[in-house]
Amino acid sequence: MTGKKRTGRKILLAVAVTLGVSGCSLAPSFLRPDVPLEETWIGTALEAQQEAGSHAVRDLGWRDYFRDPQLQQFIALALENNHDLKTAALNAELARAQYRITRSDRLPAVDGRATATRTRTAEDLSYYGTASTDNAFTVGLDITSYELDFFSRVKNASDAKLNAYLGTLEARDAAQLSIISAVSKAYYEMRIAHKLMVLAEDVSKTREDAWKLTKLQVDAGTASETTLQGMRSAIELARADYQAQKRASIQARNTLSTLIGQPVTRLTLEKALSLMDQFPEQPLVAGLPSEVLLARPDIREAEYALKAANANIGAARAACFPSISLVGSVGYASTDLDNLFDSDNGTWTFGPRLNLPIFNYGKLRANVEVMTVSEKIAVESYGKAIQNAFADIDNALAGRETLEKQVKATIRSDEAVARRLYLVDMQMREGIVDGLTLLDAERESFNSRQNVLRTGQMILNNNVDLYVALGGGLKEFTTQTQPAVQAEKPMKKPVL
Structure with missing residues (x-):
């Protein structure tokens, strides 16, 4: 069995366990x-x-x-x-x-994200020994925190x-x-x-x-x-x-x-x-x-x-x-805005976080x-x-x-x-x-x-x-599908 198949089965097993335990x-x-x-x-x-x-x-x-x-x-x-x-x-x-x-x-909290930054690197800090100006463009979706x-x-x-x-x-x-x-x-x-x-x-x-x-x-x-x-x-x-x-x-x-x-x-x-x-x-x-x-x-x-x-x-x-929260993102990043959505510029991150109540x-x-x-x-x-x-x-x-x-x-x-x-x-x-x-x-x-x-x-x-x-008074008009009162001997009217 190849490694990819083993990995796929492990993922399916993890999902099944998660759904079952949840x-x-x-x-x-x-x-x-x-x-x-x-x-x-x-x-x-x-x-x-x-x-x-x-x-x-x-x-x-x-x-x-x-x-x-x-x-x-x-x-x-x-x-x-x-x-x-x-x-x-x-x-x-x-x-x-x-x-x-x-x-x-x-439900997962999904936020849209888009950034554009322009950074100048000083000559003394540059790897190449010369000052440079760089651009960075990113766009994507973030899952800030989703508790399983x-x-x-x-x-x-x-x-x-x-x-x-x-x-x-x-x-x-x-x-x-x-x-x-x-x-x-x-x-x-x-x-x-x-x-x-x-x-x-x-x-x-x-x-x-x-x-x-x-x-x-x-x-x-x-x-x-x-x-x-x-x-x-x-x-x-x-x-x-x-x-x-x-x-x-x-x-x-x-x-x-x-x-x-x-x-x-x-x-x-x-x-x-x-x-x-x-x-x-x-x-x-x-x-x-x-x-x-x-x-x-x-x-x-x-x-x-x-x-x-x-x-x-x-x-x-x-x-x-214990509780597990998921944090992740998916999107694109590039130094050139024209090439931002090229297939090779796709990015993603995924990271579960385990919370253990100890001191509290x-x-x-x-x-x-x-x-x-x-x-x-x-x-x-x-x-x-x-x-x-x-x-x-x-x-x-x-x-x-x-x-x-x-x-x-x-x-x-x-x-x-x-x-x-x-x-x-x-x-x-x-x-x-x-x-x-x-x-x-x-x-x-x-x-x-x-x-x-x-x-x-x-x-x-x-x-x-x-x-x-008896619960009367919630409706303004009588419902016609059922009798509203039961016929009996009328109560004596007050002489007023």
């Missing part, structure tokens, strides 16, 4: 942590969940779920102008650029950056859901506060009328001064409540202005929809926890963080082993420990995210079930209180009862109507919580 990764195998959870949401029927499917809520666009045109206007402005959402999007762009930088390390990724250090570092980037995309989606929730609740807070203002104003006028009637009775000697002062106290309390609700309305409006990135007072607003018709008739239905939870952006973000931590362990472990091995091992502990922290964060998400959804489902019963009882109670106030008012006009009895009945009615409005706000917020908790 597939060896020291990163731990990724296994999704097992977080102990209930197999179904507490208090819900498993059969109904299976019928609903796991993509129903996620495919329901926020414009189809939040039916109020004015609220849709606020949400659209917030998604366009909110500073937190913009920051989350910029973080995603930053992570994408960092990933591209790291990914480029997996024997233990997948570069690949794992690239994978870590990729998962970090994907995590920022999920963080951006989670921020969008959070903003939609905040805008909706601030909007409902503003609307309910306004209704409570109107209620307090009406009650104040009613109490003033009762005070005037009582004043006539005092002047006639049929009522006492004590009753009159009680009426005056009730009037001032209603006025104080009006100011409190006015403050709450202004604060909610300011919160909305912050969320949408511009003053609400400068907007030309769409006509608002009744608070009783804010959502579709059919309630949202959750799927199986094992499917629904993995569709949430915060859970996916935690999972990407765990995958990134896994890859960082592999990169840190690989750094403890302790530092590298400590870095492995750091990455290992970071991976354990990521596991705990993932488990916490899963449990928190489960609690969010289950609390929202439990809230829907209990609030429906609560609002029915509240409405029945308010109807009874209103009937009592009517009867007491008739009795007072006939002189059967005094003003204090009427004042007591009127206070009870005021508190009851306030309670109805606040219970209605809780129902509105609960609908928002359930929609966002």
